[in-house]
Amino acid sequence: MTRPVVLFDLDDTVFAHRESVEAGIAAHRTTLGGALAAADRANEFARWNALEELHYHRYLTGELDFLQQRRERARGFLKPYGVQLDDAAADEWFDRYLVHYESTWTLHADTLPCLEALRPARFGVITNGSLPFQAAKIDGVGLSPWIEHVIASGEVGIAKPDPRIFHIACGVFEVEPAEAVYVGDRLHTDAIGAARAGLLGVWLDRPGIATRAELAEAAAEGVPVIRSLAELPALLA
């Protein structure tokens, strides 16, 4: 069955978020001097990543606003170094990190060839995040001409995996859920969320970290698993 609308998650699906974050925090640290600049790259990246997972989730559940989750990430990162930041200092620190993060924004190399191959399908993004920030990324990597609509949780007030955000997206495209595909890097938030909303949910496992239990769960939910967007056109053909 041909599905005329293909929707994507943004971060770590079409946009190389993890790679930008790793380069961004490493570059930011080197400007900070002392122990921070000298710290182990992999370790500090893992810690920064964990703080993002923790506090971004708190933002998505409404516990923190967008600015507060950034401040908490900055504070958590500097805590082991005995550095304390008030709100203004935390904002300033995070803004300087963002300059480095933004300087490395890039699409995954398989994104544009995948979109080319899927034409004349129509494309959109459903993302858990702030619309201005996510739209700036889409713009910054040259994806805007491809994307008809961006549905952001920060704008609609509902986050994935809530089925309503998938239904809102289908409504915007004026198609039934069964006519749409959703591809994302998170099994539950993205792929199973979409599948339960009636779309074809596809799990993009780029690092190949799926466990046997996760693969069984995906199969039980009718979720195909791919390792690269290069596999998507054949899957949907």
Ligand SMILES: [Mg+2]
């Ligand atoms: Mg993602």
